[in-house]
Amino acid sequence: MDENYQTYLNRVMRMTLPDTYRSQVQHIQESPKFQHHPDHGWQTTEFPGYSVVTPCGAADHENAALYDRLTTFQAQLVQQLGENLLLPVPPKSFHMTLADLIWDSAYRHASENPDFETQLRDRMAISFKQSQPLSQNKPLRFQALGLMVMPRAIALCLAPTDEESYERALKLRRAIYQNPEVIAIGIEQQYYFTPHITLGYFGDVSAAANPDRRGQTLDELNQQWVDGQPQAFCVYRAELHKFDNMAHYYRESDWATFKF
Numbered sequence: 001m002d003e004n005y006q007t008y009l010n011r012v013m014r015m016t017l018p019d020t021y022r023s024q025v026q027h028i029q030e031s032p033k034f035q036h037h038p039d040h041g042w043q044t045t046e047f048p049g050y051s052v053v054t055p056c057g058a059a060d061h062e063n064a065a066l067y068d069r070l071t072t073f074q075a076q077l078v079q080q081l082g083e084n085l086l087l088p089v090p091p092k093s094f095h096m097t098l099a100d101l102i103w104d105s106a107y108r109h110a111s112e113n114p115d116f117e118t119q120l121r122d123r124m125a126i127s128f129k130q131s132q133p134l135s136q137n138k139p140l141r142f143q144a145l146g147l148m149v150m151p152r153a154i155a156l157c158l159a160p161t162d163e164e165s166y167e168r169a170l171k172l173r174r175a176i177y178q179n180p181e182v183i184a185i186g187i188e189q190q191y192y193f194t195p196h197i198t199l200g201y202f203g204d205v206s207a208a209a210n211p212d213r214r215g216q217t218l219d220e221l222n223q224q225w226v227d228g229q230p231q232a233f234c235v236y237r238a239e240l241h242k243f244d245n246m247a248h249y250y251r252e253s254d255w256a257t258f259k260f
Contacts, residue, residue: 001189002170005163012194016146016157022215024149031152031201033246034087042087042203044245049103050120053241056249057092066233067094070156074199080217086154088200093249096158096195098169098238099176101187110186121255123181124240128258131175139260140165140235146225147218148196155196158233169193172238236260
C-alpha cells in the first residue's frame with residue numbers, strides 16, 4: 001500500500017490547492033472526537049490507541065520554530081473560522097504520525113487480552129531494531145506545503161523534500177506493518193502515508209459562515225505558508241506513543257524509540 005514518490009507528491013499537492021479547499025469545505029462533518037457539554041463546552045471524547053509519531057510539542061526541540069509558528073497560526077484559524085467550528089488540539093500534542101497502529105474500537109477489543117499492550121510495545125521494539133540500517137544520523141527532511149482540509153479536521157500538510165527521506169519513512173512503516181508478529185496482534189496498515197500536523201477538529205459545522213466564505217478564509221490564511229521561505233520540519237526520531245484522546249499523547253521512557 002505504497003505510492004512512488006512522484007505519485008505521492010502529485011496527490012498531496014492537490015490537497016493544498018484552493019480549489020480543493022472550496023470543494024472540501026462543502027462537506028465537512030462534526031468530529032466524534034469532541035463533544036459539546038452544556039456546562040463545560042467542547043470536550044475531547046475517549047479515543048484510545050497507539051501510534052508511532054515524532055516527539056510531541058515542546059519535546060521536539062529541533063522543530064521548536066515551526067511549532068511556535070503553528071501555535072500562533074492555530075489561534076488565527078480559530079478566530080477566523082469560529083471557536084464552535086474549529087476545536088483546536090493543544091500545542092503540546094502537535095506531532096507528525098509516521099505509522100497509525102491501533103485505535104478506538106479495535107484497541108478496546110484487542111485490550112481484552114491482558115497481554116496485548118506488553119506485546120505491542122515489545123514487537124514495536126523489534127520492528128525498530130530491524131530498521132537499524134535506516135539509522136544514518138541524518139534526519140528525514142520535510143517542508144510545510146500548506147493547509148489540508150479533511151472531512152473532520154484541519155492540518156498542516158508536510159512533504160519530504162527529497163525521495164530519500166520519503167523512502168526511508170516508507171521502509172520504517174514496512175518494518176512495522178509487514179512484521180508478522182505485529183500483524184498477529186491485529187495491527188494492519190489502513191492509510192497511505194500522508195504526513196501532516198493536525199491543528200484542530202470540526203465541531204458545530206452549522207454555526208459558521210457559508211462554505212464559500214470558509215473556503216476563501218482558508219485560502220487567505222494559507223498564503224502564509226505559500227509565500228516566502230519554505231518552513232522546514234526535520235524528523236530525527238520516531239517514538240511509540242499512547243493516546244487517550246486527541247489532546248493527550250504520552251509515553252514511558254523505556255518504550256521503543258528509533259533514531260534516524
